[in-house]
Amino acid sequence: MSARGGNEQGSRWRWMRGLRARLALSISVILVVALATAFIATYRGTGTEVRNQIDEDLRTDAIAFDQSLPVLDVRPRALAQKAETYLQDQTSFGATTRLYIVRIRGGGTVSNLPELNPAEGNPGVERDIAGPRRESDEARALRTAHIGFSTVRVNDEPLRLYFIAVERGGRPVAEIGVGEWAAAVGRAQSGVARTFVFAGTVTLVAAIVLGFAFASRLSRPLRRMASTAAEVTAGDLSQRISSTGPRDEVRVLADAFDRMLDRLENAFERQRGFVADASHELRTPLTVIRGQLEVLARQTAVTPADVRHVDEVVRTEVLRMERLVDDLLLLARADEGELVRPHSLDLAPFVTELFDALTLTADRAFELGELPQGRLLADEDRVAQVLRNLARNAVEHTGPGGLVRLTVRVLDRTQVEFAIEDDGPGIPPEQRDRVFDRFHRTDSARARRTGGAGLGLAIARAIVEAHGGTIAAGSSPEGGARVAFTLPGFRAASKRAGKEPARS
Known part of the structure; x- marks a missing residue:
């Protein structure tokens, strides 16, 4: 086989293994199973319904035949004569007529099937049908059928029989049987089968076509997604699917x-x-x-x-x-999520000690607001690092004697807010979200030697978010910058402890 032929065959098999083909095949299999189940149920139900109708008709005719026989004169000859009179009004048994059989106790058989009657020229009922001639197996089966419903094959066709006992004066005197060809059951079931074959074939072909079309439409976004993923893998990150279909x-x-x-x-x-x-x-x-x-x-x-x-x-x-x-x-x-190791710390002494150290770093007007009393679940060293970074930024953006204020307040029962405020030039509103990006500087004209690497606020955000908190930049009441962050895990002390007074 040539390489081209192998590639064509491989492409054909890949197409067969594709999502569209598998969806269409799945729909077809489900439909075939559903049609087969419906066919079996309908086929059997139709046969049962026709058979029940035949049985009901046989039962009605047998009862009517019983009512036509004499009630008082129950001698075999009288019963035979009455039965022959009733059968004279019926058509001889054939392909479209019913079979009637009367088995008289001690008197023989009377029927509209000549083979079951006594020998011609001797109308007496004392002689059995076997008489001087040989009785066929089919005739013997009809003559000896049991009381109730049974099915006997005659000329290789099923015949449905129903026998009832005729009682007079509390004793059985005869047995009446009525039979009808059961071929109607087969004809009805054959009709159902032909209908199902035709309708099922049309439905299956339509299901395959519509299923493939539906699968093609359904898988179109997936194919586009696969194509986009391939382009992204190749290095083009600008590709998008941009699906516009229904919100499914x-x-x-x-x-x-x-x-x-x-x-x-x-x-x-x-x-x-x-x-x-x-x-x-x-x-x-x-x-x-x-x-x-x-x-x-x-x-x-x-x-x-x-x-x-x-x-x-x-x-x-x-x-x-x-x-x-x-x-x-x-x-x-x-x-990597390995930045902080929280433990419980006493908030007011921690902030006071840190503030005292900050006042020694620059010639600024440092202020400390009132401190809430309680304990905070946090990494003491990392929180101190955040406050130092924010205070260092405030010092760098204010001149000698400029304001640097540290405030701490409880937002709710479990969260506490730290804020560093100054009276410097502030942060432009359009850059307040970007100041926490790595290597970002609000003043691009400042030298790297004086402006730092631009990682201080990025580190502050990483530490705060590692604690499960948030950080944001805004403006202070004095028009400068205000950077505040909130941390969870605060537990207030008892009311008797009071608050730490403000300091400056």
């Missing part, structure tokens, strides 16, 4: 897929930006170090002062790189 499960899946791609593209963009910013932040101190070393190497007469100057610059840039690497490692730990 497939539409929900397509919309969820698009949202996932939005987040994935955004994550890749942020990752690329993060890598670019981190590379730039690391390249800057390396460039400074390299430049200082090159200058030192070009000098012919190096003095101790030159060496000390280069040493100070190199040490400063190395420390900057160490802080940057530490910050990046901290954010990596936050992404």
Whole structure:
């Protein structure tokens, strides 16, 4: 077989294994099972209904025949004569007529089937049908059928028989049998079978065609989704499904897929930006170090002062790189969910001690609001790191004597809010959501040496969210910046403990 032929056969088998073919096949199988079940039920039900109707007609005729026989004169000859008179009004047994048999006790058999009557020329009922001639097996079966319903085959056709006992004066004197061909049952069932075969074939073909069309329409978004996924795998993250069909499960899946791609593209963009910013932040101190070393190497007469100057610059840039690497490692730990180890801490002494340390870091007008009394379930070191980062930002954006205020308040019984406010230039409203992004700076004109790497607020958000809290930026009453974050896990102390007074 050629490669082309093998590929064509493989494509054909792949098509057969596709979703559309499998859905159409599944619908067809279900329909076949349903039609087969309905056919069996209808086929058997039709046979039973026709058979019951035949049995009811036989029972009615047998009772009518019984009522035509004499009541008082029950001699065999009288019964035979009355039976022959009744049968004279009936047609001889044939393909479309019924069979009548009267078996008289001690008197023989009378029937509209000549083979069951006594020999011709001897009308007496004392002689049995067997007489001087041989009786056929079919005639013997008819003559000896039991009381009630039975089925006897005559000329290879089923004959339905019904025999009742005729009693006069409390004793049986005869037995009346009425028979009818049961071929009507077979004809009715054959008609049902032909109808089902024709209607089932048409329905099955229509179901396959409509099922394939329905499966094609149903799987169209899935095929588009697979094509989009292949393009995304190839590196094109801008592709979207953009399904416009009804709001069904497939539409929900397509919309969820698009949202996932939005987040994935955004994550890749942020990752690329993060890598670019981190590379730039690391390249800057390396460039400074390299430049200082090159200058030192070009000098012919190096003095101790030159060496000390280069040493100070190199040490400063190395420390900057160490802080940057530490910050990046901290954010990596936050992404892995291993950033905080909460434990219960006494809130007021913790904030007071931290505030006292902050007042020694810069020449600013530090203020501390009233402190609620209670305990907070949090990582003490990480919460202190957040407050220091926020306070450092406030100091950097205010001049000497500028306001830096720390407030703590209880929002409800279980949440506490920390806020750092200043009277500096504030944060523009359009950047208040972005200030917590990694390497973001509100003032792009500031040098990296004075503005830092832009990771402080990103670290603060990571720590707060690791505690299950939220952080947001706004404006202070003095027009400066206000950065506040809330933490859960607060439990208030008893009312007798009171509040920690404000300090400045």
